[in-house]
Amino acid sequence: MTQQVYVWDRFVRVFHWSLVLLFVTSYLSGEEEHWIHVYSGYTIIALVVMRVIWGFVGSRYARFANFAYSPRTVLSYIRSMVAGDPRRFLGHNPAAGAMVLALLAALSLTTLSGLKLYAVEEGKGPLAVDMRFEVVAQAHANGDREEHDEEEDDEEAEEFWEDLHETGVNALLLLIVLHISGVAVSSRLHRESLVKAMITGEKDELIQS
Numbered sequence: 176m177t178q179q180v181y182v183w184d185r186f187v188r189v190f191h192w193s194l195v196l197l198f199v200t201s202y203l204s205g206e207e208e209h210w211i212h213v214y215s216g217y218t219i220i221a222l223v224v225m226r227v228i229w230g231f232v233g234s235r236y237a238r239f240a241n242f243a244y245s246p247r248t249v250l251s252y253i254r255s256m257v258a259g260d261p262r263r264f265l266g267h268n269p270a271a272g273a274m275v276l277a278l279l280a281a282l283s284l285t286t287l288s289g290l291k292l293y294a295v296e297e298g299k300g301p302l303a304v305d306m307r308f309e310v311v312a313q314a315h316a317n318g319d320r321e322e323h324d325e326e327e328d329d330e331e332a333e334e335f336w337e338d339l340h341e342t343g344v345n346a347l348l349l350l351i352v353l354h355i356s357g358v359a360v361s362s363r364l365h366r367e368s369l370v371k372a373m374i375t376g377e378k379d380e381l382i383q384s
């Protein structure tokens with residue numbers, strides 16, 4: 176007999192599907208500086224911050240302590256997956272746990288570099304405030320510098336943050352492909368729908384792999 180276990184709490188589920196929608200929105204609106212891009216990005220930052228807090232105070236399977244494993248455990252789990260015989264976990268398995276941490280790190284890199292780019296390129300957003308301080312400090316320090324040198328510096332800074340933002344986006348795309356493949360492979364090997372579990376929050380307690 177199988178019993179349903181409540182695994183993913185409401186916060187985790189709302190967080191996940193909002194993140195998916197916002198990621199697609201941010202990705203599609205990135206070509207031009209547009210309020211939709213900026214506000215979907217801000218919302219992602221808020222979600223990531225809340226998820227990190229939830230990782231310490233949330234329900235059992237939402238806590239980092241439940242799914243942060245050592246690199247050795249992650250590697251041996253990936254080997255068992257490749258061999259087609261992984262152990263089943265009710266929460267995130269070790270590979271999925273590492274993926275969650277990597278996704279949160281890549282989301283942070285992308286959104287923070289986006290904020291900085293928005294400040295350098297448009298002089299807008301929360302980081303535009305310390306930009307003004309930087310400009311004033313630089314003007315004091317280099318009173319005799321030519322104006323076009325400063326323009327060159329601005330262009331270099333813009334290029335730097337733009338490259339970092341794009342690197343973050345590419346890392347996210349790669350991780351998301353691996354994430355969705357991992358979900359598909361795991362669901363198949365354990366004959367269960369992990370996507371359904373992320374919608375209802377429930378899993379069967381006794382499924383044999």
Ligand code: HEM
Nearest residue numbers: 187191194195198266267268271275278351358369370373
């Ligand atoms: C439609 C495509 C997607 C599907 C079907 C999907 C499905 C899932 C599933 C089933 C889980 C639970 C994994 C497990 O059982 O261990 C999960 C977790 C997660 N996914 Fe996705 N995902 C998708 C897209 C994305 C995207 C685009 C992102 C990031 C931008 C993302 C980020 C995450 C994160 C951070 C978690 C961990 C949830 C938590 O513990 O808070 N997913 N996803």
Ligand code: HEM
Nearest residue numbers: 201202205206207208213216217285286289290292293344
């Ligand atoms: C996960 C969230 C985000 C994703 C997926 C994303 C994605 C992108 C993409 C694909 C581009 C186009 C890059 C190119 O032209 O090659 C872009 C550009 C840009 N992003 Fe983001 N971004 C995110 C978050 C943010 C945030 C939080 C901000 C800050 C407000 C931001 C600010 C910008 C700016 C200023 C540009 C340059 C727009 C232009 O003038 O062409 N992004 N982003």
